[in-house]
Amino acid sequence: MYQHISQYTPVLLFFMLAVGFGVGALVMAYFVRPNKPDAEKLSPYECGIPPIMSVTERIPIRFFIIALLFLLFDVEAVFMYPWAVVYEHIGWWGFIEMFLFIVILLVGYIYAWAKGALEWE
Numbered sequence: 001m002y003q004h005i006s007q008y009t010p011v012l013l014f015f016m017l018a019v020g021f022g023v024g025a026l027v028m029a030y031f032v033r034p035n036k037p038d039a040e041k042l043s044p045y046e047c048g049i050p051p052i053m054s055v056t057e058r059i060p061i062r063f064f065i066i067a068l069l070f071l072l073f074d075v076e077a078v079f080m081y082p083w084a085v086v087y088e089h090i091g092w093w094g095f096i097e098m099f100l101f102i103v104i105l106l107v108g109y110i111y112a113w114a115k116g117a118l119e120w121e
Contacts, residue, residue: 062117062119062120065112065117066118066120069109069112069117069118072105072108073105073109076102076105079101080098083098
């Protein structure tokens with residue numbers, strides 16, 4: 001019975017060493033770091049610009065939806081580049097596949113447009 005447990009002893013020791021190192025580093029940093037809070041350090045930072053709104057205000061979800069749609073169509077362009085590079089080798093089959101890919105994305109674009117996801121208000 002103890003033979004099976006002794007096989008995991010190096011794993012247990014390595015795990016304990018990793019956890020100990022992590023906790024020790026955090027404890028040491030807590031005691032060594034300087035702690036001089038002031039109003040400038042405690043204020044929210046937005047790329048050097050004074051904050052426009054309160055920290056507790058919510059950002060409209062439309063910003064995130066438009067960002068996701070941008071990423072979707074950006075990924076489409078990434079998939080089209082390798083297809084264009086090997087277009088001569090894949091022939092009509094590759095053309096039909098890319099055509100279906102673009103049609104599926106076009107249906108998604110029309111759906112997002114119909115739902116008003118692209119309106120910036």
